[in-house]
Structure formats: structure tokens, C-alpha cells
Amino acid sequence: MEDKDLELGDMENTIQERVHRFLDRVKKEESLNEQITPSIDLAPRKLREVSPQSFSPRVVSIGPLHRDDENVQAFERKKAIYLIKLMNHITSYTQETIMNSCMEKMYASMEKIKACYVLTKTYDDVEFAEMMVMDACFILGFIYETFEEKSPDMSHAEDVVRDLVLLENQIPFFFLKEIFECTIAKLMPNTSLVQFMHPILSILSLFDSYEGFSIPENIFIDDTHDHILGLLHKCHKPSENDNNKEEPFSITKPHSAVDLDKAGVSFKPYRSQTWVMGMETEFPCLLWSWCKCTFRMPIFYVTDFTEVTLRNLLAYEELRQTHDYITSYAFVINMLVNTQDDVAKLIDSEVLVNHMGSNEEVANMINKICKELAYVNSLYHQHWETLDNYYNSYWPNHIGWMRRTYFSSPWSMIALVAGSIIFALATVQTIFTIRGKK
Incomplete structure (x- = not known):
């Protein structure tokens, strides 16, 4: 009987311990959700089913959601090339110093970055950190090589730009900015990340203007963009002077x-x-x-x-x-x-x-x-x-009715003209007939 009581007591202690761990995890997740709402998720199923190809990367995966897609595996090696080139441009620092700075930023924001994603797979911290630093450095290196250095290797440039706008293929903007400060800011100290992104935003812009694509002034003041797609979205935001009401x-x-x-x-x-x-x-x-x-x-x-x-x-x-x-x-x-x-x-x-x-x-x-x-x-x-x-x-x-009825095609116009001529001739004939009888 005592053994049975002991077993029940151990079970109660185990359950109580697990309940404490569960509540701690729930409170931790609640705290993270209060800090940041996931902004990188899979597209709504109903929209994806209409056009699946519009939401999946063609050549390059950014972040964890499409990491295992078969078609993006071949490009993973090219990310490393862009990373090395980027560090080689920064001659005032060693590669180890640059990478140490990037990793420190990553580990300091690990939980915040993970909270940006609705993850479909579990990653350990080391794997996740290396993936995010690699992808952030690739994006910055790609833009620098393509639009600043005018690299002759443009074979995948259009596909890469296309993949950078995908909802499911994003990286948190605040983290991209931190890596930007560790790398590109050393090369272009008077350029902000938003200014640096201008060539990408210009290519992806849906609307044209007589002065070409320009980033609205309020975008430089607002530094709370979700990611590249979110930044592009804010470029279409009406100013406070526009009186359009929803x-x-x-x-x-x-x-x-x-x-x-x-x-x-x-x-x-x-x-x-x-x-x-x-x-x-x-x-x-x-x-x-x-x-x-x-x-x-x-x-x-x-x-x-x-x-x-x-x-x-x-x-x-x-x-x-x-x-x-x-x-x-x-x-x-x-x-x-x-x-x-x-x-x-x-x-x-x-x-x-x-x-x-x-x-x-x-x-x-x-x-x-x-x-x-x-x-x-x-x-x-x-x-x-x-x-x-x-x-x-x-x-x-x-x-509008007359145009649709009588002027919608050459034949209808011919029929209208012919009918008018016949009517006029009939009218004239009638007049002369009446006068002839007099």
C-alpha cells in the first residue's frame, strides 16, 4: 500500500514538474508574442492554390521556410561566394572580425528573430544562426555586387530579385540592418539600408512615375519595416496630405x-x-x-x-x-x-x-x-x-449605347451609313412623288 502511495506521489510530482515547465514555456512564448508578431508566414492557402508558383522561390531560399526545397539546393554554394566577396571588400577588417560581429548580433537577437517566423521545422541555435547570417550577408553581397560593382555575372540576377520579394522568403528587416551595419556600412558610411535597397525596390515597383521610382520621405523616418516585402508595401502608402478614406x-x-x-x-x-x-x-x-x-x-x-x-x-x-x-x-x-x-x-x-x-x-x-x-x-x-x-x-x-450599338465595328458603322443613305433617298423620293402628283 505504501509502495502504491509512493508511486502515486512520484507521479504527482512528475506531473507537477511538467506543468511548471509547460507554463514557463507558454509564458515565454506569450512574452515573445507581445514583443513581436510573426511577420513571415506561409501565404494563405486559398491564394497559394490559385498560383502556387508565385509564392515559391525559383533559385534561392532566404530564411527557414523553403530551406529544404529541392530546386534551391544548387544555389547554396553561390551564397558562400557572395559572403566571401563581401568580406573581401571590407579591407580594414579581417574576415574573423567581421563574422564575429555578425554572429554576436545574431545570438543577441536569436529569440526575437525566431519569433518573426511561423516555423515548420525545428532548428538548433547553431544551425539557425549560421543560416540567418549567411542569408543576410548573401542579400547584401548580391545587391552590392550587382548594382554597385556592376558584376558581369548576371545569369541569375532576375530570378534572385524575384525571389527576394516572396512573402515566404524573407528575413527580418531589423536583423538585415544589423548585418548591414557590420558590413556594407563600413564601405558606404553615408548610405542607409533603405537607400541601399533602392535598386531592388525600383525593379519590383508596380507603378511608374515621370521622375522614375523614388522612395517616399516618410520611409526614411519609419524604421519598423517587417522585411523587404514590407518595405516595398510601405513605398505605396499614401501621405498624410492625401484625403483618401477606406x-x-x-x-x-x-x-x-x-x-x-x-x-x-x-x-x-x-x-x-x-x-x-x-x-x-x-x-x-x-x-x-x-x-x-x-x-x-x-x-x-x-x-x-x-x-x-x-x-x-x-x-x-x-x-x-x-x-x-x-x-x-x-x-x-x-x-x-x-x-x-x-x-x-x-x-x-x-x-x-x-x-x-x-x-x-x-x-x-x-x-x-x-x-x-x-x-x-x-x-x-x-x-x-x-x-x-x-x-x-x-x-x-x-x-455609350449608341457607340456600342452602331460604332462597335466597321460593319455596324457601314450598316448605319447605308441605312441612313437609304432612308434619305426614300425621303427624297417621297417628296418628289408628292410634288409630282400636285
Whole structure:
């Protein structure tokens, strides 16, 4: 009986000890979650299923989420080459000194860095530290060699840039900045990490401006970026001077670019020094339903990078539940484009630049971009409501109907002209017949 009591007592002590360990771990994780919310996660399944290739790296893995992908293994050796080259450029310090500094930064922030990821695999501290330092040094070394040193080896440059924007292929920005200070800052002391990232951000930019891509001033003040993708997202943030308010977006009556054009809407580029994604509706007179409408919108720059960049920004907004700048625009461009004719109209209006391929390819890409996206509070609600009201007003509506009915094709125009001639001849014949009888 005593032995049984002892066994029960030991079991109770064991359970109590395990409970203490469990509660300690839970409290530790809670403390970490209060410090930082995971910002690097797998894309939402519904978005990944629409376009799996848009979320997986082609050549290089950054961080732990795609570390074991078969297609990125061959590039791991090249990371070491970029690391050695980067350290060799810093002639005022030995390689051991540089690496010791990087590792000290890594181990000091180990738990904070791990908390940024929703990890799918367990890594010991040594393995995790070496992986993160290698990847951070590779990113910095790649940018330096490609855009500062103008390296002739550009065979994988485009694929690498593409992989650096993927949601699941990121490294915490605060840690990248720490490694930057240990390395690139020694070579370029008057350059910030955000300035250093400019070439990458410029290539990945979704929108064009007449002055080229520029980083908004508020980005240099704000130093709380999640990662490279998060930094790119903030580059599209409206300034405080822009009065756009997020409101529920109704898309019950979408009108394509061609339909709006036939109703009298002209498309023109939006010119602003404050927000590259701004939109405006303009009327030359107070009787807006009786005069032509001008819709100014951002210049959408479509390249081979566009779909991947756009999809990852959309996934980032959905996961982080942040402001829906990109999602707002995606719904608008999706409504405007139904066919390649709509793409052609936007190109002619200089609000879309096509460097991707045929207009049909661009239309197909845009038509699929909002699939599985949840409706959002849009920054462009008021503009679209104005366009819808204008389109449905008496004069534009009837003008649009006439254009669609009689001027949609050369044959309909020929039929209209022929019908008018026949009607005129019949009228003249009737008049002469009546006069002849008199």
C-alpha cells in the first residue's frame, strides 16, 4: 500500500514538474508574442492554390521556410561566394572580425528573430544562426555586387530579385540592418539600408512615375519595416496630405475601360508628388452629367515581375491585416480590364505600360489577380461611385449605347451609313412623288 502511495506521489510530482515547465514555456512564448508578431508566414492557402508558383522561390531560399526545397539546393554554394566577396571588400577588417560581429548580433537577437517566423521545422541555435547570417550577408553581397560593382555575372540576377520579394522568403528587416551595419556600412558610411535597397525596390515597383521610382520621405523616418516585402508595401502608402478614406467597396456594377470610354470617360495618368497610387475624377463643368469625365489613375507598369510582386503584396496585406493599398488598386484594375481591348485602351491612355508580352497575356493576368481575395474597405470607393453615377446618367448612358450599338465595328458603322443613305433617298423620293402628283 505504501509502495502504491509512493508511486502515486512520484507521479504527482512528475506531473507537477511538467506543468511548471509547460507554463514557463507558454509564458515565454506569450512574452515573445507581445514583443513581436510573426511577420513571415506561409501565404494563405486559398491564394497559394490559385498560383502556387508565385509564392515559391525559383533559385534561392532566404530564411527557414523553403530551406529544404529541392530546386534551391544548387544555389547554396553561390551564397558562400557572395559572403566571401563581401568580406573581401571590407579591407580594414579581417574576415574573423567581421563574422564575429555578425554572429554576436545574431545570438543577441536569436529569440526575437525566431519569433518573426511561423516555423515548420525545428532548428538548433547553431544551425539557425549560421543560416540567418549567411542569408543576410548573401542579400547584401548580391545587391552590392550587382548594382554597385556592376558584376558581369548576371545569369541569375532576375530570378534572385524575384525571389527576394516572396512573402515566404524573407528575413527580418531589423536583423538585415544589423548585418548591414557590420558590413556594407563600413564601405558606404553615408548610405542607409533603405537607400541601399533602392535598386531592388525600383525593379519590383508596380507603378511608374515621370521622375522614375523614388522612395517616399516618410520611409526614411519609419524604421519598423517587417522585411523587404514590407518595405516595398510601405513605398505605396499614401501621405498624410492625401484625403483618401477606406470605405466599403461595392462592385455590383463593374464597367470596363472600353465601356467607360464609350460613355465619355477619358483616362489620363495621375500626377502627384505625394502618392504614386492616387486617383482623381475630373469634370470640366458643373453640370457633370452633361460633360466628359476624366479619370486619372496611376501608371501600372506590367513586367515579368508584376504578377509575382502583386500576389505577394496582396497576400501580405491579407495576413498582416494592414491597410489595403494594393488590394484596393487590384479590384479597380480588375474591373476595368475584361479583354485585351481594355488593355489596349489603357495603354493608349498611358495609364498602363506593357513590357510583359501581348495585351491578351496582360488581360489574363489581371482577370485572375483578384480570385479568392476578400472584399476590402477601398481607398478608391468614392472615385468608383462617381464613375458609376456618371456612367448611368442620361447623356453618357445613351451616348455609350449608341457607340456600342452602331460604332462597335466597321460593319455596324457601314450598316448605319447605308441605312441612313437609304432612308434619305426614300425621303427624297417621297417628296418628289408628292410634288409630282400636285
